[in-house]
Amino acid sequence: MKVLITQSALDGRTDELASEINATYGEEPVVLLCVLKGAYIFAADLARRLTCPVVVDFIQVSSYGDSTVSSGVVQLKRDHDVNIEGRHTLVVEDIVDSGLTLEHLLAMLRTRRPRSLRTVAMLSKARARGFEAPLDWVGFEIENQFVVGYGLDHAENYRNLPYIGLMEE
Numbered sequence: 001m002k003v004l005i006t007q008s009a010l011d012g013r014t015d016e017l018a019s020e021i022n023a024t025y026g027e028e029p030v031v032l033l034c035v036l037k038g039a040y041i042f043a044a045d046l047a048r049r050l051t052c053p054v055v056v057d058f059i060q061v062s063s064y065g066d067s068t069v070s071s072g073v074v075q076l077k078r079d080h081d082v083n084i085e086g087r088h089t090l091v092v093e094d095i096v097d098s099g100l101t102l103e104h105l106l107a108m109l110r111t112r113r114p115r116s117l118r119t120v121a122m123l124s125k126a127r128a129r130g131f132e133a134p135l136d137w138v139g140f141e142i143e144n145q146f147v148v149g150y151g152l153d154h155a156e157n158y159r160n161l162p163y164i165g166l167m168e169e
Ligand code: IMP
Pocket: 038, 063, 064, 070, 093, 094, 095, 096, 097, 098, 099, 100, 101, 102, 145, 146, 147, 148, 152, 153, 154
């Protein structure tokens, strides 16, 4: 496995994102919606750096199965429990690739009328693919390549790696 983003780079960038997010919300309470499974480590690291009152909930969508290429079909596998109506809501994503997952998710969440709806992703391939994702905060822009670790999997493996890695062919 080739290391693309080290553990200390992930830590440092999460510190920076958290201070921007803290500045945005101040003392206002926020619902953190962690998109399972890939964002579980990032969401846990980010949540512990937030200084506003935080409620954590989870949502799960699947679009890939065991493939490394998006099927184009976004399926809601688990909905959140907490009511987000009238509340600041921050969607925590692992990685944006085609942007399809996030687009579907945001369209669905908007119908639930949160007070505000913002998004943070640790990684994005959007620019490399030639578009801007609807993200308020991005950890790292990466090339259009398949990465694993820090929550991200390939066929459910490698999620526990403490860094972002590139699988060797
Ligand atoms: P999108 O809908 O094409 O933006 O895909 C987003 C989802 O696909 C992410 O939430 C990940 O679960 C998965 N994904 C996209 N690229 C990668 C990757 O390089 N490694 C692991 N999972 C990925």
